[in-house]
Amino acid sequence: MAADLSSHPQPARRRVIEIILGGGLFASLASFLYPVLRYLVPPPVAELGGDQVTAGKIGELKPNSAKIFRFGSRPGLLIRSSDGNYRAFSATCTHLGCIVQYRGDLQEIWCACHNGVYDLNGRNVSGPPPRPLEVYEVHLRGDDVVVSLKREA
Amino acid sequence: MHTWQNDNSSRSLILPIVILCLCATGVRAQAPSTCLDCHGSLDPPLQITAAQFSQDIHAQKGLTCASCHGGDPAKADMDAMSKAAGFRGKIQRNQIPELCGHCHSDGTFMRKYNPSLRTDQLAQFKTSVHGKRFVQGDTKVAVCIDCHGVHDLRPASDPRSKISPLNVAQTCSRCHSDANYMRGYGIPTDQYANYNRSVHHEAMTARGDLSAPTCPTCHGNHGAAPPGVNSVKNVCANCHVFQAQMYDKSTHKAAFQFAGLPGCVVCHRNHDVSVPTDAKLGAGPEAVCMRCHRPGDRCDQARAKMLQDLTQLDSAIKTADRMLGIAEASGMEVSEARTEQDQARDSLTKARVTIHSFKTELVEENIQAGLTIAAKTQAEGQAALAERDRRRRGLGLSLGIILVVLIGLRLYIRQIENHSSKPGTAESHD
């Protein structure tokens, strides 16, 4: 192959090509590496949610009172009954989906939308609701009141 | 007729005996009853088939034709219908309530079959419009069998029953929508047609909500009568508690009572209760406030303010929804914001309920709470869209870099091969 000036690029041109290629390769590797490195750093919120959530702290609720907490994307109702025990239910009324509330005066769970009533076991006792409320498990872990789904058999 | 009585051959006894035995074993929980043997093959109105009667709750509990009609069910043919055995034939209409009540008002008797059934139906009936007219001799009014059926009577929990919540309105309409039949009573006959347009009917049929109100829910069943003008609110309050409580504390209650107006029905109507839209607060054809109030007065202003607030919150929620929808369609994860939107919608519902207090401050409270949430979710939607744009810019940058690499490679290949860069034509180098 004849070494022809026309077929061998000028040194300057060669340089340019090498810079483009080298620079491009380096930049591309950096653009791959940057997300990976950011990914490796654990996010500040380590809680995944999942089937378990900390609904509150011990002592936060007085006996015969309740609070609404977030369970994943659903609302939950945490009740501390007058005997001091904790109970937790899905706060979604089984009639038309309104959020239920705890009535300390009646010691019952009540839905304001159409006057549905559930007892402290979640059973629908009066009004339109056709089914009981979903019951959750409550555990006390240290300072936390932890609510989880009932374990599958 | 060829009967076993006038056939002297003993062989011919076999067939009727076999038939009798088959009848006795064929219908299970029943005592042997020969009535159906003949009545099953007669023409209507005397026709009662075994298939039909087996669906009847009384038959399933062990009662027979003789329990109501008397006679001797063990005997075959016409002997069964003997006056000596107490046969009553077809029960006269004016005897029906007492006949049914004979058992159904007897607590001791009913306890043997279903202890949780009520036993005051006959007493209730006597308080109803039907019952009162009945006592005066009107036989056109409904008696027990008109609603419950007679020989294929099913309990209310059976969806095929005439008095199941799904069907009872139609049962009432058999008389109450018949203009000819109802002539002379002075009440309208459009209730069923109206009810079928209502949101309560829709809840029952479209959403399958058996707790939705139907005729007996508001009028009672055995003691059926329209609730009095001042009691309408109490009836609605059984489900719509908050609205009733607010109405009670409002100025409208006293005003309507004074004017003899039927509470909730004034604005919401009774049978064709429709979904209340914000247009009710408006000034158009659906508007209810301006039917009584004067344009420009204090109440008109309050109405306008409430409508304005509701519309503001409604559109804020819709805007946020739209934004979240766009974000979601672009692949962003917005489930948390969606949950918060539910709370905003909750506030809007509460605000609409608060209208019944007729106080703008109370409505405003809920509106403000909702607006705060909607503003937050709108911001979250915008953040999601901003993040999406950031990603696209990042992608653009990476694609740009990749393009640079591709160009660089192409040029480099050309350079080392000293030919045009068509692949497949490069010669091997040393």
Add this chain to the structure above:
Amino acid sequence: MFAALRDWIDERFDWAALLAPLREKAVPTHRLSYWYFLGGITLFLFGIQVCTGILLLLYYRPSASEAFESVQYIMTRVQFGWLVRSIHSWAANLLIFTAFCHMFSVLFLGAYRKPRELTWMTGMLLLFLAMGFGFSGYLLPWNTLAFFATKVGTEITGQVPVIGHSLKVFLRGGEDVTGATLTRFFGFHVALLPGLTVVLILAHIALVQYFGMSVPPAVEARWKASPSEVRQMKFFPNFFLRELMAWYIALGVLGALAAILPWELGAKADPFAPAPAGIRPEWYFMFMFQSLKLIPARVWFVDGEVVGILFFGATGVAWLLLPFFNQSGGRRRRRLILGVGVFALSYILAMTIYAYMAK
């Protein structure tokens, strides 16, 4: 500095001898040379899967109560988690697509011919493994569609005669699809299948290196007749640089797909909910799925589904042993195999399209 390093190695290993075959490796160039890229792209995509898979492993939790939430966490909370996950999902599909293309191109170009029978067989096994990766990986997010697709898929496996039920229980880790299935599929997906795949890839590549690149029969004949027409290019750097271009294009495509069409998450699987309408397996199983739907309920005295499964099973085995149908290398035989290949490809395409249109 590099010179010092090279000397250090040279004093211990015969570096030149190790690299010599690579230096000499040449790729034949002809009209159909472009098809040679497919194997490399498939390998590249597998590499991407391993890397993104390892990254996902840092946050994923393989239990029924946490799997869905952990993927949600990756998509929403982890920096660039959305990118890693979407690339993993897209590359999986692209990988199977290129693997199929690679297989069909090898078939049409006759590269399975003697002496490359083992290369073909290791390649077919790799294709099966790739589909196994797809099937097991699909379940891992534990969303509704995946749950029911797995249910249907393992149910069909249960229809295999004799061993079907045992196979189904083995796959599911029990009688039903439960959290145990998820754990098992996870084990398959990150340990068993990768182990087998790496071994087979090494074998496959070693065989390719050993035999060199195959040339289509027509070109081979032409070159045999006139050796001066032989054209080839060196693997390093010429072909490799071109391959690198193909890989960068693939990266660009993946990035664009991940950013503009992110892989969706769906809803968490609820085993007690009824199956939603329109569950179906991933696209690479659709042609089999649709075929099974078209077979009548009973064929002669045998259950229709069993007929379908046995047919596909037999076809798979026959495909694996394809080179042995033409050991003599006869032209007629070769044409027959080509015809079968064309039919198979058309069938797969037609069935897949039909399956999507019919939905």
